[in-house]
Amino acid sequence: MINGERLIFSFSKFAIMCDHLVIRSLTSRSFKVKNTIALLLCLLTGFHSFLYAQTDHPQPDQLPKDTLAPEKVAKLHEPASKKKPLAILPRIETEPCPFLKKFDKYQADCGTLFVKENPDEAHTLKKPARIVTIPIMILQPAGPVTGDPVVITGGGGPGSAIYLMDEYDDDPAMYYSGIETSTLQNGRPLILMEMRGSGLSIADLDCPAITDLEIDLLTTYPYKPDNKRVIKTITNCANRKKLLGVDANFYNTDYAVKDIDTLRQLLEFEKWHLLGISHGTRISLRYAEQYPQHTASLILDSIYPFEVDPYAELAEHSVQVFTQPFTLCDADPRCRLADGTASVTLFESFMAQIQQEPPTLNVDYYDESWTVGQKTVKVSPELVAYALFNNSYDSDAIFAFPQIIKDALNKDYAKLSALISETIDLQNYTWFSEGAYSSYACYEEIPFSNFALATENAKKYKLPYWDDLPAIKLDPQLCQIWNIKAAVNNIKNFDHEQLTLPVLILAGDLDPFTPSIWAIDFHAKLPMRNKTQHLRVWPLKSHNLVYEDKCVETVILSFLNDPEQTINNECAIQDMREVEFVKESIIDADTDDSQ
Structure with missing residues (x-):
């Protein structure tokens, strides 16, 4: 301790x-x-x-x-x-989770990790510590503990939350459903914790006014970006946090890594497995780099390697969001158009149509008192594009896009209305902390990006309803507004040769946010690849695979039980059949076109 x-x-x-x-x-x-x-x-x-x-x-x-x-x-x-x-600092305080009154499948403790905002600074009674509180949850296995714990290292983003709460109706399955067999049913405790600055952590770097403004601009017809208002709103939020004594320079990946190892020591574990998702993979990688002796293995889902430049690739990946669903539709006889016309033309026709005659929809949302309300929205092409973009994390949503557009062209807006409702739903705001995005990105990403190339590509791939240039111009200003210093410890130069512990990399072939090529390139640099360091790319899947299906969990279980064995591949047969079906459909489509 x-x-x-x-x-x-x-x-x-x-x-x-x-x-x-x-x-x-x-x-x-x-x-x-x-x-x-x-x-x-x-x-x-x-x-x-x-x-x-x-x-x-x-x-x-x-x-x-x-x-x-x-x-x-x-x-x-x-x-x-x-x-x-x-x-005593640092410390943890836990008690049985409130949901246990209705839930008895597993024992669970909910609580808080208390750490100093700056763990390296000495404090006295005259200058006491500023405290950061981080929500944690510890789920115990169904039987005796027989293996090292698995800890989920924060949310994605950066700035996204696991969203640990202290109230549940009954079963908190959202936290364990994707890895229940590999952890709680196989003798391994499951531990969840937020990143400092996100979710219900305190200090809270969330800026709800920024999201409110973003939604307000998107739901005002015609859509007009307003960077001056955006910058003013961000500046106001940053200034409020500073007045409260928050120093955003202590909210980044390296301090999150310190929090993780502090929790490990307080819980008295010698080693544990780290499971990172999206930006959480960076935290897992950084932890393994600094604490290899305490890392049993890494499970990296939708990997976001340090060496990539996402800003330079942003525009090309954005375009994929608006073409990929319709390419998949054309490859599927159940979806493609009977006359052989590319289905993306339907999307282009619909976007042109609503530019001229925007439909007015009543969409549901949660208001500030958490009650369901309705908002009347005149739908712009930009709002539709934003809704599609936000839902492209989900492979099922990707496959649903063509039908949504087909229905909308026939004046059936039910599915489109539901999609827009999810986009403007106030309940989703607390899942993402704008301030935490700035503090993490300004530490490890923005100062090291090629914004000249990013600007060139944004102009190259610009669409009538989607333009990445405003974000590319805005993000470097975040670092000045929040006064964030860049990392000085070569955080972008990850040493792949030193990563010799067991690693399982999971990627979705449809993922436009952390594309599978990143996973393939990262795996190719590992010294123990195909021995104890494995890569699985799932066809027809997008972002965040851990909670996708049982096949993913079977592979995780096989890896955790013995990373040196061949990863259990039985459940992949159906996946491969689906891929072959798509390939055959593409060939058939090409043949039809040639005739």
Whole structure:
């Protein structure tokens, strides 16, 4: 166990009031202006129990009646010997997850990892630590523990959350369904944790106003980008976080790696397997690079290698979103057009049609009070393109796009309305932290990208309804707005030859965001490839394969049980049959065209 700093706990009347405000601010988006100002004063002066501690408690009768819960008031009367002990940093606090009242399949503990924002800086009582809290969940296997744990290293993005919550209706299967057999049914604990700065972590770098503005612009007809408003909104958010004392330079991959190993030490595991998805693969790779002795193996799903330049490739991959679904449709006799016309022409016709005569749809969404509401939207080509782009992470959605367009051309907008509803749904906002995106990307990606090439390609691949140039121009400004310093430790120069531990790389052949060529190139550089370092590229699959189907889980189980064996390939037979079907369909289509 790590021995951390000790902080002396206590409350003043002002401290308890501030703590009350902090809790209210975290649970309500409609926080009143006066209370927001009071909270700001609390945070600036440091009087709240997350960060500070003293020794003298006020008497309960001196406090407002609604300030403390009864159990907290009772604790004020406890004798000194029963007072809360001195706090230790870093530390974890867990308790049985609330969903266990209805769920008994596995034992689960939910809780928080408490670490210093800057783990390398010494603190004193006069200069106490700023604390970062990171939600964690620990699921125990059905039987005895017989293997090292598997830990999921944060969400994708960067800035996306695993979205650990402390309330569930019954079964939290969304967290384990894709790897249940390989972990909880085979003696391996499953551990989940957020990245600092994302999800329900505190400090929270989320900027909901940025997403609100983005959706507002997209749902206003005709669509007009407004970079001045976007930059102003981002700047306002960054300034608010700075006023709260947040230094975004401590929210990046290297500090996330420190958090992971801190948790390992506190849980007293010698080794564990790391499972990273999308940007989480970078965190897993960085951890293995720095802590190889504590890494049993890596499972890298939709790998995002350090050496790639995603900005230079962005526009080419974006175009794929709008062509790939229709190419697949043309290769499938069940989908392609009877007259042999390329189905992408339907998409082009629909986009031209709504440019001239935009349909007006009533779409469902969740409002700020988490109730279902309806929004009347005049649909622009840009909104349709944005909805398609956001759903291209899901292979099923990719295959559904042509039918959505066919229906819409026939004035049946039900499927299109549902697609747009998912795009503007306020419930999805907390899955992505705009500030965390900036802090991670400005540390490891943006300063090292070739923006001249990115600009050239954006102009080359620009579409009437999609233009990557505004984002390419905007993102370098994020680093100045947030005042983020770039990594100085060669983070982009990953040493593949030093990665000798077992590795399983999973990729989807339809993935436009972390294309399978990245996985193929990365695997080709590994020293133990095809021995203990394996690559599986799934046909007809897109991003995030772990939660796709049982075949993926069978391969993961085979790898975890024995990475030196040939990876179980039985379930891939159906996959290959599907590929052959598509290939044969393409040949048939070519033959038909030639005739």
